[in-house]
Amino acid sequence: MTRHPVKHDFPPSRxxxxxxxxxxxxxxxxxxxxxxxxxxxxxxxLEFTPSLVxxxxxxxxxxFHMIRAxxxxxxxxxxxxxxxxxxxxxxxxxxxxxxxxTFGLTAEPADAVGAPLxxxxxAAFECRLFDDLMVDRYNFFVFEVVKAHVAAKPxxxxxxxxxxxxxxxxxxxxxxxxxxxxxxxxx
Amino acid sequence: MTRHPVKHDFPPSRxxxxxxxxxxxxxxxxxxxxxxxxxxxxxxxLEFTPSLVxxxxxxxxxxFHMIRAxxxxxxxxxxxxxxxxxxxxxxxxxxxxxxxxTFGLTAEPADAVGAPLxxxxxAAFECRLFDDLMVDRYNFFVFEVVKAHVAAKPxxxxxxxxxxxxxxxxxxxxxxxxxxxxxxxxx
Numbered sequence: 111m112t113r114h115p116v117k118h119d120f121p122p123s124r125x126x127x128x129x130x131x132x133x134x135x136x137x138x139x140x141x142x143x144x145x146x147x148x149x150x151x152x153x154x155x156l157e158f159t160p161s162l163v164x165x166x167x168x169x170x171x172x173x174f175h176m177i178r179a180x181x182x183x184x185x186x187x188x189x190x191x192x193x194x195x196x197x198x199x200x201x202x203x204x205x206x207x208x209x210x211x212t213f214g215l216t217a218e219p220a221d222a223v224g225a226p227l228x229x230x231x232x233a234a235f236e237c238r239l240f241d242d243l244m245v246d247r248y249n250f251f252v253f254e255v256v257k258a259h260v261a262a263k264p265x266x267x268x269x270x271x272x273x274x275x276x277x278x279x280x281x282x283x284x285x286x287x288x289x290x291x292x293x294x295x296x297x
Numbered sequence: 298m299t300r301h302p303v304k305h306d307f308p309p310s311r312x313x314x315x316x317x318x319x320x321x322x323x324x325x326x327x328x329x330x331x332x333x334x335x336x337x338x339x340x341x342x343l344e345f346t347p348s349l350v351x352x353x354x355x356x357x358x359x360x361f362h363m364i365r366a367x368x369x370x371x372x373x374x375x376x377x378x379x380x381x382x383x384x385x386x387x388x389x390x391x392x393x394x395x396x397x398x399t400f401g402l403t404a405e406p407a408d409a410v411g412a413p414l415x416x417x418x419x420a421a422f423e424c425r426l427f428d429d430l431m432v433d434r435y436n437f438f439v440f441e442v443v444k445a446h447v448a449a450k451p452x453x454x455x456x457x458x459x460x461x462x463x464x465x466x467x468x469x470x471x472x473x474x475x476x477x478x479x480x481x482x483x484x
Contacts, residue, residue, distance in 0.1 A: 250351070279318050290463070
């Protein structure tokens with residue numbers, strides 16, 4: 111059984127800490143009583159305050175319609191030990207499969223949105239739709255992270271970074287260059 | 298002296314190979330005879346064909362105005378050995394400094410755009426502005442990669458992934474999960 115990292119409140123304005131490095135994430139949703147999860151690698155931070163992130167959710171995904179209708183989702187951060195689950199979730203559709211049940215994942219209630227957190231993930235960011243200006247043209251959703259939950263340890267979880275063609279890169283060792291930065295660029 | 302990796306033509310539709318893992322990139326530009334470079338971590342792939350990428354370029358950057366006016370840029374992929382240069386470029390403004398000269402970088406002519414490639418980088422993606430719909434509201438530019446150049450070796454260059462607060466993660470070992478994917482999801 112996969113462990114459930116104990117997560118604590120984390121400032122939404124600081125989620126770049128986990129998202130800017132570019133990990134594969136699991137996006138969970140709920141609509142009309144059904145939950146779903148998708149694997150997603152096309153995302154970017156857009157602003158610190160409000161805490162904005164952009165997600166490209168292809169309209170071919172069952173999640174697209176659930177998220178568009180509910181205007182909410184949770185961005186969950188899986189670590190490398192979940193790699194087979196990450197691939198499996200990307201390989202099937204929520205139109206046919208209950209992903210929490212199929213992959214033995216635990217849905218935890220969120221605080222601010224209806225979509226569930228995935229207990230097995232290192233971090234979870236509750237999101238509300240902030241702007242759908244680019245959804246029709248690019249399937250690109252701008253979300254506000256309204257609540258963030260992060261496990262205290264490890265400080266740098268080993269995350270998955272997708273290159274396409276079935277190959278991920280693991281995140282590697284940290285490189286501390288604080289001494290080179292102007293003070294106002296830190297924090 | 299930093300080496301100049303020999304780069305070859307690469308299909309623009311496949312740049313997700315290098316951008317989806319979420320590396321820090323150096324964005325070069327040219328406008329009215331002057332060049333500039335900025336360090337950027339807020340980007341996402343948006344589409345394979347046409348090859349679209351989204352870049353959040355804060356309006357506080359000198360590069361913002363040069364790129365908006367020229368409607369072009371080059372996304373360059375630095376490896377870990379360039380980390381001090383990456384930080385240095387992010388620490389100063391092109392309004393005061395000639396970044397190519399200050400950091401000893403080599404500007405190479407691009408094929409399709411006026412902005413220069415950075416010879417010292419592992420890969421370089423020539424971009425033309427595709428859509429400025431989200432520039433006023435989010436400083437978010439949608440670019441089309443019209444020409445791509447990539448060094449043949451190493452297959453997985455060690456790239457930099459920024460967490461904020463002066464700390465980068467290096468990219469680590471690849472994890473080949475091809476066997477788990479449905480065939481139509483590869484390639």
